[in-house]
Amino acid sequence: MITYLVTGAAGFIGSNFVKYITSKYGNDIKVIVLDALTYAGNINSIKEELELPNVSFVKGDIKDYCVVKEIFDDNDIDFVVNFAAESHVDRSIENPKLFLETNILGTQNLLNCAREAWADGKDDTGKPAYKKGKKYLQISTDEVYGSLEKDFDEAQPLHVDDELKQVIEGRHNLTTFGKKFFTEETPLSPRSPYSASKTSADMIAMAYHHTYNFPVNITRCSNNYGPYHFPEKLIPLVIHNILNGKKLPVYGKGLNVRDWLYVEDHCKAIDLVLRKGKIGEVYNIGGFNEESNINIVKLIIDTIARIMREEPKYQSLLNCNLEDINYDLITYVTDRPGHDMRYAIDPTKIATQLGWYPETPFTVGIEKTIRWNLDNQQWIDDVTSGDYQKYYEQMYGNR
Numbered sequence: 001m002i003t004y005l006v007t008g009a010a011g012f013i014g015s016n017f018v019k020y021i022t023s024k025y026g027n028d029i030k031v032i033v034l035d036a037l038t039y040a041g042n043i044n045s046i047k048e049e050l051e052l053p054n055v056s057f058v059k060g061d062i063k064d065y066c067v068v069k070e071i072f073d074d075n076d077i078d079f080v081v082n083f084a085a086e087s088h089v090d091r092s093i094e095n096p097k098l099f100l101e102t103n104i105l106g107t108q109n110l111l112n113c114a115r116e117a118w119a120d121g122k123d124d125t126g127k128p129a130y131k132k133g134k135k136y137l138q139i140s141t142d143e144v145y146g147s148l149e150k151d152f153d154e155a156q157p158l159h160v161d162d163e164l165k166q167v168i169e170g171r172h173n174l175t176t177f178g179k180k181f182f183t184e185e186t187p188l189s190p191r192s193p194y195s196a197s198k199t200s201a202d203m204i205a206m207a208y209h210h211t212y213n214f215p216v217n218i219t220r221c222s223n224n225y226g227p228y229h230f231p232e233k234l235i236p237l238v239i240h241n242i243l244n245g246k247k248l249p250v251y252g253k254g255l256n257v258r259d260w261l262y263v264e265d266h267c268k269a270i271d272l273v274l275r276k277g278k279i280g281e282v283y284n285i286g287g288f289n290e291e292s293n294i295n296i297v298k299l300i301i302d303t304i305a306r307i308m309r310e311e312p313k314y315q316s317l318l319n320c321n322l323e324d325i326n327y328d329l330i331t332y333v334t335d336r337p338g339h340d341m342r343y344a345i346d347p348t349k350i351a352t353q354l355g356w357y358p359e360t361p362f363t364v365g366i367e368k369t370i371r372w373n374l375d376n377q378q379w380i381d382d383v384t385s386g387d388y389q390k391y392y393e394q395m396y397g398n399r
């Protein structure tokens, strides 16, 4: 029986991860969720999992030594998976301090408590040793590498070497906007308060590995999309606004590029790294799915309009006329300060060493995501009531 401490699992990726591992491993695992339930955390996202006898929830802050220590005192934790973070770049520009506190000090507190609980004397070489099978996984981001150049205005065919061809078999028309990609060797060069805080967290996690021989892995993933995504991020925000007949705010000219990965594919990668990843290693996770923001927004408009026409039952969700779902909804607004131009992950290491590959083509993933949003309006209503309206007005009111 493996016991997981999953932090931030009332949020987007963490909730999907808890769903993934509970359905894959059933009663062979025990899961303890620690989440502070900030604006981004919604306990209903894991409601069904919390009804399972082997899943429990602690409301608390990853920075709180007593809370985290008590969890380790009461449970023989094997894996810590740290999703808990302040995760939205725009909010980090408004309030950097909160990001540094949660993302850096929170991570250090978790590392510290795990190290205390797992310590097991010294190994043959005199280095600190830990109980067998323990691992701390820091969920990080491609943003720690900074921004890549966009070499092409339009996406060009992507050429991959023979080794990687095997793992992307079945996926066609892979394209890219640039010649360079983020590898695990790319120097860290964060450019927003959010990414600077995530980079610092990575560095402290690696410092624990090098200094204390502590069993750490780091995963650095590209932009995720899928169910339970909070509608402050581009894709769910655009879906939400279309259904409500609201303008779709595109930063700058909409030409920035992101590498989109369906969240379940990310969860599979995390599971592999936990079970098979080599201690002390970093693994990049990405979808080979680069797209410009403006094309993403147009694709979502087209897909929602098509679904509404083909399945009129969904039209009752519209707070606008079906004919109004078109590109006129797009509004170009003041750019994000320091806006990173392009992210693109090279996933060769995790693909060749652990056998992972991004299974979900974007056209499939985006339709699943839109349908999930259409079918789960109660979840959307819950998370967009209250503070969300204030946030939206503050962020977009004068843009």
Ligand code: NAD
Binding pocket: 007, 008, 009, 010, 011, 012, 013, 014, 034, 035, 036, 037, 038, 039, 040, 041, 042, 060, 061, 062, 063, 082, 083, 084, 085, 086, 087, 088, 102, 106, 139, 140, 141, 142, 198, 220, 221, 222, 223, 224, 225, 230
């Ligand atoms: P999210 O904002 O949806 O969820 C964050 C969760 O952490 C929420 O449930 C929140 O309540 C909780 N939390 C925040 N502060 C906390 C604290 N002090 N103590 C305990 N819980 C706290 O984030 P997400 O998009 O699910 O991202 C999860 C992790 O993955 C983050 O570390 C993020 O940096 C990383 N990441 C995200 C993406 C992405 O595209 N969303 C991509 C790569 C990496």
Ligand code: DAU
Binding pocket: 087, 088, 089, 090, 140, 141, 142, 143, 221, 222, 223, 224, 232, 233, 234, 235, 237, 249, 250, 251, 252, 254, 256, 257, 258, 293, 336, 343
């Ligand atoms: O790359 C991984 C990162 O992806 C994660 O580490 C972050 O936690 C996650 O939030 C995400 O960061 P981004 O800043 O890339 O995601 P966001 O959805 O905020 O923005 C995606 C792109 O869309 C970005 O270029 C900014 C743009 N954008 C965003 C919003 C919210 C708009 O044009 N309009 C918007 O209203």
